[in-house]
Amino acid sequence: MEPSGEQSIRVRVRYPETDRMGVAWHGHYLAWFEIGRTELMRRLGCPYGELEDRDQVFFPVIEAGARYLAPARYDDELDVRTRLVHVGNVRVRFEYRLVRAEDDTTLATGFTVHAALGGERRPIRLPHELRERLTRGANPS
Amino acid sequence: MEPSGEQSIRVRVRYPETDRMGVAWHGHYLAWFEIGRTELMRRLGCPYGELEDRDQVFFPVIEAGARYLAPARYDDELDVRTRLVHVGNVRVRFEYRLVRAEDDTTLATGFTVHAALGGERRPIRLPHELRERLTRGANPS
Amino acid sequence: MEPSGEQSIRVRVRYPETDRMGVAWHGHYLAWFEIGRTELMRRLGCPYGELEDRDQVFFPVIEAGARYLAPARYDDELDVRTRLVHVGNVRVRFEYRLVRAEDDTTLATGFTVHAALGGERRPIRLPHELRERLTRGANPS
Amino acid sequence: MEPSGEQSIRVRVRYPETDRMGVAWHGHYLAWFEIGRTELMRRLGCPYGELEDRDQVFFPVIEAGARYLAPARYDDELDVRTRLVHVGNVRVRFEYRLVRAEDDTTLATGFTVHAALGGERRPIRLPHELRERLTRGANPS
Numbered sequence: 001m002e003p004s005g006e007q008s009i010r011v012r013v014r015y016p017e018t019d020r021m022g023v024a025w026h027g028h029y030l031a032w033f034e035i036g037r038t039e040l041m042r043r044l045g046c047p048y049g050e051l052e053d054r055d056q057v058f059f060p061v062i063e064a065g066a067r068y069l070a071p072a073r074y075d076d077e078l079d080v081r082t083r084l085v086h087v088g089n090v091r092v093r094f095e096y097r098l099v100r101a102e103d104d105t106t107l108a109t110g111f112t113v114h115a116a117l118g119g120e121r122r123p124i125r126l127p128h129e130l131r132e133r134l135t136r137g138a139n140p141s
Numbered sequence: 142m143e144p145s146g147e148q149s150i151r152v153r154v155r156y157p158e159t160d161r162m163g164v165a166w167h168g169h170y171l172a173w174f175e176i177g178r179t180e181l182m183r184r185l186g187c188p189y190g191e192l193e194d195r196d197q198v199f200f201p202v203i204e205a206g207a208r209y210l211a212p213a214r215y216d217d218e219l220d221v222r223t224r225l226v227h228v229g230n231v232r233v234r235f236e237y238r239l240v241r242a243e244d245d246t247t248l249a250t251g252f253t254v255h256a257a258l259g260g261e262r263r264p265i266r267l268p269h270e271l272r273e274r275l276t277r278g279a280n281p282s
Numbered sequence: 283m284e285p286s287g288e289q290s291i292r293v294r295v296r297y298p299e300t301d302r303m304g305v306a307w308h309g310h311y312l313a314w315f316e317i318g319r320t321e322l323m324r325r326l327g328c329p330y331g332e333l334e335d336r337d338q339v340f341f342p343v344i345e346a347g348a349r350y351l352a353p354a355r356y357d358d359e360l361d362v363r364t365r366l367v368h369v370g371n372v373r374v375r376f377e378y379r380l381v382r383a384e385d386d387t388t389l390a391t392g393f394t395v396h397a398a399l400g401g402e403r404r405p406i407r408l409p410h411e412l413r414e415r416l417t418r419g420a421n422p423s
Numbered sequence: 424m425e426p427s428g429e430q431s432i433r434v435r436v437r438y439p440e441t442d443r444m445g446v447a448w449h450g451h452y453l454a455w456f457e458i459g460r461t462e463l464m465r466r467l468g469c470p471y472g473e474l475e476d477r478d479q480v481f482f483p484v485i486e487a488g489a490r491y492l493a494p495a496r497y498d499d500e501l502d503v504r505t506r507l508v509h510v511g512n513v514r515v516r517f518e519y520r521l522v523r524a525e526d527d528t529t530l531a532t533g534f535t536v537h538a539a540l541g542g543e544r545r546p547i548r549l550p551h552e553l554r555e556r557l558t559r560g561a562n563p564s
Contacts, residue, residue: 020300030168065206159443309453343449347488
């Protein structure tokens, strides 16, 4: 983890992520945010694939939002900076900042809120150990 | 236009729009919202493709958000219900409701805010005629 | 079914399906082909969702190919014309033609080959009834 | 370049690239192939973005194909191994092998054929310098 509690992962804008306006389509930012939280959870010792496959805990998105400040272009290198800002009994909230690596310009900010579901896809409380690990990695804004 | 000022278009959930959780991935909802506003603008006499190609007016998304209430599944038929809720000098705002056709359950709500850009991709005021047409079709919430 | 044994379904090119070259990205054609075979299987009385959920039969793609003859553009209406050209003991083959509705120009042709897998994702022979139904709808080229 | 003339770039399977079958959807392999040739062209001194923006040379896909040997799963690390196998006057052909990094299993093979187009999107001969550079990096199979 970076000192700030923010985790950073680099992605490069793919050709099919651009649209006819010549810039990255706004919906793909949600895929980049997803990469950000995947890497943050891996660092916190809770790889998301294991959560689903071994523990039958699922974290569907129940709310998402983004502000687009400047366009991302084909082949740009972007840093997805992710923080876990809230860990509740049944919900967690991540916040994201997307930064163009070349000049450190912030291209977008965003957030996602997730509910915990169990094997039957019914709401559950976060398992104790998972909640502990996430809370230790959280970085309230 | 429906009496309510809400425009509805049906889509069917495609196989590649599902993810390993067995439901539609949350980012694809932004593509469905985009279909909703494309059809609404067509109805209002401002097909978006013409706007870009003939008038050199672009409407990039500068803010977007969604709440996910219930999952959409493979092969579900969904109605995207779109309203244009604000037409300003330089920005417009659309709101969306995604409804499962089979039982009229609302699966998600969302919004997008757009800025008008000109041929050089610089901010412009909405051209007069476009603003008139959009305003006539607007349906403030 | 059309007299020719070819099944046709219309799609419209979505904004995020375009790329910075200003035309539809070539990988999305595979999603359109998938819509084509989904609709063909529905017509043949074997809706693919039921196959997976009720019968635990899966049809992953083991080979795919496409030739791109002319570009598809944003908002174009396209007809995906699908035929089932081979039904074997363990494999089936579909062929596709993508036609621009406006002027009946063929934009692309393609094919997919599928293997039948069972609940454990191991190869199986096509269940008898399924094979019968598919064979009746097949249209060898 | 690796001694073999094969260029390798690593990608990780993203959550939205999986489908309800629990594995990566077959169409996304074309996006990974595209990353492979983007990196190969960068290594050969012909970054594709520059080709389009500075030289007005476009390389649309006119044919593509893939064989799927074993599934790619969420969070798998994959190596896209790309070779440029043919450089003609007006066409080039790339071949791809997708390998799971963990155990070096080949998951898929594929190819794409590209035509050169100029600024008006009309067919052109490959510019001399570009052809020279590509030919030096080619690795006929």
